[in-house]
Amino acid sequence: MANTTATPQGATPQGATPNKTPYAAGGQGIRGMAGILVLSLALSGCGWLGGSDDPPLPGKRLSVLEERADLPRLSGRPDDIRLPPPVPNDDWPMAGGFANHAMHHMTMADAPEMIWRVSAGSGSTARTALLAEPVIGGGRVFTIDSEAEVRAFDLNSGEEAWRVALPDRNNEEDDGYILGGGVAYDLQGRLYATTGFGKVIALDASTGQELWRQDVGAPMRAAPTLNSGRVFVVTVDNQTIALAAQDGHKLWTHAGSPEVTSLLGAPAPAVDKGTVIVAYSSGELFALRVETGATLWQDSVTVKRRTDAAGDLRDIRARPVMSGDRIFVVGHSGLMTAIDLATGQRVWQAELGGVQQPWLAGDVLYVLTNAADLVAVDAEVGDALWVTPLQSWVDPDDRDEPITWTGPLLASDRLVVAGTNEEILAVSPYTGRILGYVEAPDGISIPPVLAQDTLVFLADNGDLVAFR
Numbered sequence: 001m002a003n004t005t006a007t008p009q010g011a012t013p014q015g016a017t018p019n020k021t022p023y024a025a026g027g028q029g030i031r032g033m034a035g036i037l038v039l040s041l042a043l044s045g046c047g048w049l050g051g052s053d054d055p056p057l058p059g060k061r062l063s064v065l066e067e068r069a070d071l072p073r074l075s076g077r078p079d080d081i082r083l084p085p086p087v088p089n090d091d092w093p094m095a096g097g098f099a100n101h102a103m104h105h106m107t108m109a110d111a112p113e114m115i116w117r118v119s120a121g122s123g124s125t126a127r128t129a130l131l132a133e134p135v136i137g138g139g140r141v142f143t144i145d146s147e148a149e150v151r152a153f154d155l156n157s158g159e160e161a162w163r164v165a166l167p168d169r170n171n172e173e174d175d176g177y178i179l180g181g182g183v184a185y186d187l188q189g190r191l192y193a194t195t196g197f198g199k200v201i202a203l204d205a206s207t208g209q210e211l212w213r214q215d216v217g218a219p220m221r222a223a224p225t226l227n228s229g230r231v232f233v234v235t236v237d238n239q240t241i242a243l244a245a246q247d248g249h250k251l252w253t254h255a256g257s258p259e260v261t262s263l264l265g266a267p268a269p270a271v272d273k274g275t276v277i278v279a280y281s282s283g284e285l286f287a288l289r290v291e292t293g294a295t296l297w298q299d300s301v302t303v304k305r306r307t308d309a310a311g312d313l314r315d316i317r318a319r320p321v322m323s324g325d326r327i328f329v330v331g332h333s334g335l336m337t338a339i340d341l342a343t344g345q346r347v348w349q350a351e352l353g354g355v356q357q358p359w360l361a362g363d364v365l366y367v368l369t370n371a372a373d374l375v376a377v378d379a380e381v382g383d384a385l386w387v388t389p390l391q392s393w394v395d396p397d398d399r400d401e402p403i404t405w406t407g408p409l410l411a412s413d414r415l416v417v418a419g420t421n422e423e424i425l426a427v428s429p430y431t432g433r434i435l436g437y438v439e440a441p442d443g444i445s446i447p448p449v450l451a452q453d454t455l456v457f458l459a460d461n462g463d464l465v466a467f468r
Helices: 032-036
Strands: 004-006 114-119 135-137 140-144 149-154 160-165 181-186 190-195 199-204 210-215 225-227 230-234 239-244 250-255 270-272 275-279 284-289 295-300 321-323 326-330 336-340 346-350 359-361 364-368 373-378 384-389 393-395 400-402 405-411 414-419 423-427 434-439 449-451 454-458 463-467
Touching: 135 181, 135 449, 140 181, 140 463, 149 190, 181 225, 199 230, 225 270, 230 275, 239 275, 270 321, 275 326, 359 405, 364 405, 405 449
Parallel strands: none
Antiparallel strands: 004 160, 114 463, 135 140, 140 149, 149 160, 181 190, 190 199, 199 210, 225 230, 230 239, 239 250, 270 275, 275 284, 284 295, 321 326, 326 336, 336 346, 359 364, 364 373, 373 384, 393 400, 405 414, 414 423, 423 434, 449 454, 454 463
16 A cells, blocks of 8 residues: 555536637736736736736747748638637546546636645656646546656645655665656546556545555556546557456456557547547557447558658557547647547548647637647538647747647637746637737646636646636
8 A cells, every 4th residue: 555644734518609809908808718817927927918018028029920831721711610608617537628538618717816836746857757637626636746646735725635655665666767647536536546657546535545556567658537437548558458446457458559669648548428539659549349448440540741750750649539429639640630439430631730639619629739830620621720820949040949838728718828938828719819928837748727717737847836
């Protein structure tokens, strides 16, 4: 049993179309996402673009909307964008939100501000990487840091409720490069963790007490997905394993093709309607039966055009999204596709590559590409509706310090993306216009999460920050 240390107390309905004119920064409409960070001056000292009377920061102004030859072709009409109205979201229990990864359009409270900031443990270093996004359930935020230490925080106050170190420190194999893993919250009150040392561990979410531990034989980079009394995990050697949530015994195993070279991290499986959608670092995509793991169909979401080494990586790093009778998948190598859930037939495909989960809201997909473009895509036919290039380098003139962007998340008519350049952006989901930005406490490589009108970021230095 792991050593647990208590710390002191100290989807979406379709309906009316929202106003398609973005709220004017500094005007009456600074609500929802437009106001999330405008009051966070304790962090940054600057507000949304156009939303502050402070003098501009010194330095050269560089356009991120410059002409580029590699932008996706616009073949749709931005005027056609219709989003479902935002609705409250009570929990964010797994990576990507719910098991199908389709969170649509959520609400944020009016005039939110930063309500707390705490350390959630070890961040990314030269030896370790922080990979797992927080999850929210039962009024708590749960995190796992780069040394496989799990923490629980009160969502309202940020007070730490408990922490537990998952590795067995008596085992030399658990020292050094732990890398990877993630957590998922069961609404019955359990927390499940995958680890880089090959163990899946169930904890009591109220106390952190270990309930069971299962060795799956290989490290994991992806968070677990929970559905139908099962815990679905994916290992670095491209195996999907279903465990019984109650006691951790193995129910079935599925194996894809091994891949020697892959990106750091992996996507959590998507589960809905009795089907598990799993993506491997080989670029393979499988639809499996929840009960047995039998293959229903398979595809390969890869395209080989580029000659650089990174372009040859066939990874599907972005989590698949399931909604209705379709699955939406984006691969690193440059292909995004919509697939019929029942047949496995492609409905459409587009030349877009990325490693971030697409965000589905109604009939629109928002995706961050490898080229640092934020793109709105018609989910019915695959047409690009608008494209907003984001800054790719901290110093564009010298192409120094590449910027990685994460997200997006949609709440109250604002798309939120965050970057390793310590900036958080708000973008109009209707036009792609950048509405403003604030500085983050550190670079951000992990997507934000939202529940109970509270937006939570986990920064690369391990700081957990909440806005409401």
